[in-house]
Amino acid sequence: MPSSSSDGGLRAPGGRWLSRTSAEAAAQRFGGPLVLLHRATLVNSLAARLPPGTVRTAAAATLADPGDADRPARVRTPDGELVADLVVAADGIHSAVRARLFPEHPGPVFSGFTTWRVVVPVPGVAFASHETWGRGCLWGTHPLKDGRVYAYAAAVAPAGERAPDERAELLRRFGDWHDPIPAVIAATRPEDVLRHDVHHLATPLPAFHRGRVALLGDAAHPMPPTLGQGGNQAIEDAVVLAHHTDALAAYTAARLPRTTAITRQAVRAARFSMATGRARTAARDTAIAALSRAVPGLLLRGFASIADWRPPRPPYASGRTTAGNR
Structure with missing residues (x-):
């Protein structure tokens, strides 16, 4: 094995x-x-803790109205329209909700x-x-x-x-x-x-929310997989959003700078790891080997700013909780 x-x-x-x-x-x-955890294993473990019938996959839904401070959001489904105080849009890299909220953004x-x-x-x-x-x-x-x-x-x-x-x-x-x-x-x-x-999003979104709608995961910040952070950052989003469900500006403030920085780091890592020129590739490999001998644990150090993240601190009240790195 x-x-x-x-x-x-x-x-x-x-x-x-x-x-x-x-x-x-x-x-x-x-x-x-x-x-290292298979994403389906994680999703199944989380879904198993929810009441039966809570999760419905492949159910068509469109955002009819993002709402605002004075009115709820509305989501249109084949079974009728749903009214919600909060809509969490986790509809992936080519998010239709993102395009609806920010129609002027160039997209991925x-x-x-x-x-x-x-x-x-x-x-x-x-x-x-x-x-x-x-x-x-x-x-x-x-x-x-x-x-x-x-x-x-x-x-x-x-x-x-x-x-x-x-x-x-x-x-x-x-x-x-x-x-x-x-x-x-x-x-x-x-x-x-x-x-x-x-x-990936070369141009970050102006916010991860609009009205009563919050974007999460690849819908908010698609990035190359070179740092293995696509799913991880979505989980961080969910943790922070749970602390700010009635103050979405705080959610954006906590998540937008971090995910923008990680996206840019992932783009740089992709360019470095998949260099195409023979001379550049040889120089890359020589430099990595030399630096790793001189600085043991070099790869771990490069990952520190990502893995050191900590969730928001108590008292967990929206508007009074800050999310940050330690």
């Missing part, structure tokens, strides 16, 4: 380690272990690369969790607690480009990289592969 340890690091396609990370060091630095831009994701069992293959950087592309392999492997890949590619068989495309691009990458591809069926182009 894959190793359950979160020791690992950054590698080159031939297998050379450029930088190593330690699970123990991460736990000491951040006060607890880093946990293509980040310049595409991604593939798979979650598959790979029996009998042991490995250390890793990310591997090549020229204009990368691969990551990480064990999940249930014995499956979460693997992802990214490559510079034109927007909208697709292959007839995405598993074959992974084999073409990454099949000669170091173990366990060939084994993961071999264990993957074509239908297991998800491929999506990456988009």
